[in-house]
Amino acid sequence: MSAKDYEMERSLGFLMADVSRLMRKRFDRRAHALGLTRAKWRVLARLRRREGINQTALADILEIEAITMGRHIDRLEENDWVERRPDPEDRRVWRLYLTDKAQPVLAEMEKIAVWNRDTAMSDFTPAESERFIDDLLRIKANTIQALREEAEEDADVEQSRAKAAGGRHG
Secondary structure: OOHHHHHHHOOHHHHHHHHHHHHHHHHHHHHHOOOOOHHHHHHHHHHHHOOOOEHHHHHHHHOOOHHHHHHHHHHHHHOOOEEEEEEOOEEEEEEEEEOOOHHHHHHHHHHHHHHHHHHHOOOOOHHHHHHHHHHHHHHHHHHHHHHHHHHHHHHHHHHHHHHHHHHHHO
8 A cells, every 4th residue: 555545544534524424325225214315314313403493594504505405394294204383483484393203213213323333333342432432522623613713714804805995995
């Protein structure tokens, strides 16, 4: 193996993407038997944690367009797994809720997730598993913090540019 191949194989970003892709692929295979596409199970999984959220906010979390989210919700409604309820404070907004019929599907999804995780970490001790999860949480927190700082820096640069442009034309 060349030095470049070795570096690529040990690249944090590539490794995380590869592991994520492989775990999604295994989950997809099992979830398909339940009538779930990846899009459906992603929406159900996120909605489970945030019942009552509106479609736009859920689309933002899943990083998809609002119109795409609307189509996903339409399909989930057809399965009677999700229902839209009007927002009591804004009649233009629909809040999303899981139905009782979704609960067995969610329970099966949880079983698939545990099976998938247990397989991926089969030769880890419990302590190694906890440490690994803790390390991933640290990586996530560090990355979130860096994104926040970069967004603040970008906003400062934009503000400086706006002031400079206003000064030249004012």
